[in-house]
Amino acid sequence: MTADKALPELDPVIHAQARLRVVAALNVLGDGNEMAFPTLKDLLDMTAGNLSVHLTKLEDAGYVRITKTHKGRTPVTYVALTKRGRAAFEDYTKAIRALLDNAGGTS
Amino acid sequence: MxxxxxxxxxxxxxxxxxxxxxxxxxxxxRGDPLLLYAPWGVAWLLGYTALFLHYGLDGHPYAPISLSQALGVLMGAQIVAGAVSAFEIARMSGGVRGHQSARGTMYGYGWLAGMLLMIIIGVRLSMILPPGEAALLWGGGTLMVVAVMYMAGGAIWLNWEMFFIGAWVAAVDAVGVLMGVGWFLLLTAVLLGGGFIAIGLWLRRRR
Incomplete structure (x- = not known):
């Protein structure tokens, strides 16, 4: 079975494991909080390049907000989930739960 | 790809x-519980045991340790514990910006204010108290700040473990102060010193 048949109507931006993990991690921080890029990188155990690619896709979809600033002289990048991103993650988890239930309640 | x-x-x-x-x-x-709790446990176990050996249960020392030596052990060990936990807290808070870190900053200043007030009250009142009662004022007052701050921390971060650890400190503090300086020092060394080491190890194993 292909991904499209098994999992219809799932948000393709979030439905990639790497980006799902990014969103799941950022969702733990409540509204009004941002996570520093290196912290997110360590937490997800991804390379900086890989994480950047995924963050760009999430930013293009309007799911994360990326803020570049300076701490003293060192540049720091902060990442936060937007309201839209939070809602998308909620919808996604709801859809997954619904799929599970429809599949005959395997859990 | x-x-x-x-x-x-x-x-x-x-x-x-x-x-x-x-x-x-x-x-x-939430940080590494082993680094946040165990160093304080070690500091209190060493420091309060030294003070206990100086005061004894019935006013007779159990070992030839002077008050300044015992206080030196307690203060030195607490400085090491403070440095270890501050390092861990800095690592935790460095990665996050926003409401979360504003909470942490205010909470940190709460600790500072509590401990500074305790020092002011202690310096002012311990001069007019007998040595044993002065030790109770310092120990009991410091642990009161610890107990209240842990319970408040539990409320801020909705962390029940932290809340109950604070309640535990409050209970040991209350019983110890009521029983007098010897028992206070013994209970603090064993139940809070040993207790914080056990909590650090247990929380670390469980995560």
């Missing part, structure tokens, strides 16, 4: 990934 092209995981698998990431993130935000 990136993971977009991987085979689609099952819904169960996806939920497991979400859950694992959530748990890992919460764990990271």
């Amino acid at each position: 990136t993971s977009d092209e991987e085979d689609a995981p099952s819904p169960e698998e996806i939920l497991r990934v979400i859950q694992e990431q959530r748990v890992a993130t919460v764990r990271w935000l």
Whole structure:
């Protein structure tokens, strides 16, 4: 079975494991909080390049907000989930739960 | 290419990934309990045991340790513990910006204010108290700040473990002060010193 048949109507931006993990991690921080890029990188155990690619896709979809600033002289990048991103993650988890239930309640 | 092209995981698998990431993130935000609790446990076990050996249960010293030596052990060990936990807290708070870190900053100043007030009250009043009662004022007052701050921390971060640890400190403090300086020092060394080491190890194992 292909991904499209098994999992219809799932948000393709979030439905990639790497980006799902990014969103799941950022969702733990409540509204009004941002996570520093290196912290997110360590937490997800991804390379900086890989994480950047995924963050760009999430930013293009309007799911994360990326803020570049300076701490003293060192540049720091902060990442936060937007309201839209939070809602998308909620919808996604709801859809997954619904799929599970429809599949005959395997859990 | 990136993971977009991987085979689609099952819904169960996806939920497991979400859950694992959530748990890992919460764990990271709360810091390493071994570094946050155990150093204080070691400091109190060493320091309060030294003070206990100086005062004894019935006013007779159990070992030839002077008051300044015992206080030196307690203060030195507490400075080391403070440095270790400050290092861990700095690591935790460096990665997050926003309401979360504003809470942490205010909470940190709460600790500072509590301890400074305790020092002012202690310096002012311990001069007019007998040595044993002065030790109770310092020890009991310091632990009161610790107890209240832990319970408040539990409320701020909705962390029940932290809240109950604070309540435990409050209970040991209350019983110890009521029983007098010897018992206070013994109970603090064993139940709070030993207790914080055990809590640090237990929370670390459990996560």
